């Protein structure tokens with residue numbers, strides 16, 4: 200490593216150049232020649248809700264939007280009637296997909312849902328063998344929220360068994376409660392702040408449909424590097 | 435003319451005549467335009483969102499020192515090692531030092547234009563490391579040993595047939611030319627690399643001062659894997675990437691996706707705030723963030739063009755630009771091409787060498803209109819032209835205008851010049867477009883409208899009389 204002094208001095212040099220440069224004010228966007236805005240605590244983005252794509256107010260509207268958006272993204276949403284029905288739905292997925300081995304993490308919902316599957320389980324808590332997880336047919340996780348506006352699943356390294364579990368196996372199954380649905384992105388970020396600040400998980404990720412690419416002739420292909428399939432199992 | 439300018443002209447001439455290339459780009463971008471417009475339409479007010487995004491970026495860039503200090507202290511508080519690099523060479527050296535400390539042999543990379551800017555791959559390969567690009571488009575370009583064609587769509591100029599041949603030649607694995615199967619070939623090849631790489635390298639789309647995080651936008655999941663599996667994670671970002679607050683992402687993530695690829699949100703939008711924390715099951719043991727200046731502070735010092743630092747690298751201005759669409763990305767010979775590249779490259783690499791890019795514009799304003807953060811792109815192109823001319827006036831051009839001014843200010847001389855012109859034009863037609871033609875640069879590809887038999891002034895005078 201470079202010694203402490205060089206590190207410090209490069210930092211000070213850059214900051215000094217920044218401060219020198221900023222002595223001349225720049226015009227405010229869309230208002231040539233006016234005085235600079237003061238640094239403010241209020242973000243212009245705080246009003247984002249009134250410009251972003253519209254989301255209905257009622258839970259039913261939001262759920263319908265989540266389902267249709269997710270379907271458009273080629274994610275599968277399975278709504279089941281009760282917590283117990285999750286077990287049966289997962290068992291059916293396992294037999295349909297001919298699963299031999301699954302990966303999951305410790306959690307109230309994941310433990311409950313995978314308890315009777317009768318499959319070998321690769322668990323993430325305390326660390327895991329990457330090759331072993333790579334060989335699993337499905338990764339089963341919980342989540343922090345579902346976002347109606349974008350059809351996204353919000354996961355973190357704390358809520359969903361770390362960083363790898365939701366991208367390494369070819370099929371990602373998310374088990375969620377209806378109450379976890381939030382309206383839009385501003386609400387999702389507010390939830391992250393409220394739930395974790397100031398001790399945020401080291402990774403926070405919005406997953407919006409299964410992994411995809413369009414790098415060959417801009418033609419959509421699913422499962423580029425992450426999962427080919429994303430199922431949201433919601434009760 | 436600088437060698438860069440003559441290279442540009444030469445290459446542009448070849449590319450504009452390449453109808454096949456133009457058709458590929460047009461097809462790809464027409465599809466993009468359709469989905470992008472649909473997504474823009476879904477916003478309750480795309481214009482208000484643009485204004486808010488511009489103001490948020492304005493606030494961040496115009497208080498950059500404050501936000502950088504905040505970002506760094508928050509990052510460090512949770513165990514991230516932050517490095518500062520004034521130049522590209524310094525950034526590469528910092529990464530090489532990490533490589534040496536970790537005795538690393540291989541690096542898996544997710545997409546990063548900033549690493550292209552500092553020529554990181556070359557530096558790492560020179561040090562004997564295996565470097566693998568994991569974004570499919572970048573992987574394809576790496577196999578071709580070419581820089582990315584476009585900042586968001588690196589391989590958009592290639593057909594599936596070309597990619598099949600490439601995979602066959604380089605990987606010995608190309609069952610067919612179906613995009614699906616070709617993608618799976620890359621998936622298989624790269625899976626092995628993630629599992630064994632010592633270092634995961636990423637860029638960043640945003641950095642959040644308030645919470646001390648970087649944010650990465652992607653579709654493939656390659657950045658997610660890059661930051662999950664290797665023991666060491668290194669992220670390189672320009673100092674201008676910082677945003678004040680976490681909630682700002684609620685606006686910027688969908689805007690980047692909409693303008694960049696015509697998606698409501700890309701598949702993975704991920705914030706990283708440190709190495710593996712206590713109680714987490716995986717993630718890198720070390721997380722290094724390198725903040726790069728590399729002439730950004732010079733652009734910052736130009737208050738008139740400071741807003742060029744608001745750029746979120748969505749590529750929308752490239753897609754809108756008639757010049758880009760016809761000359762293609764590689765003709766620019768710069769890391770950042772299209773309108774934003776033409777604006778910032780003179781700041782990054784020297785005005786006199788790169789001023790020609792600001793002339794490669796029809797000034798239609800399509801770029802400014804497309805830009806989600808409202809950068810005044812086409813005015814900046816004009817300002818570059820002005821700055822270049824003030825700094826180093828072109829003797830020939832200036833003399834021409836002086837002569838023109840002299841003649842135009844003297845009615846008698848002007849009348850003679852008009853007569854001469856009318857007489858001379860048929861003669862010029864004889865040599866039109868050849869080496870003898872004094873107006874060759876213009877007439878080679880364009881017609882000069884014939885001068886009317888009678889000038890307006892003469893006609894007016896006759897009519898009165």
Ligand code: SF4
Pocket residue numbers: 693744745746747748749750751752774801804805806807808809811
């Ligand atoms: S200048 Fe604007 S349109 Fe062009 S890449 Fe940057 S943000 Fe996008």
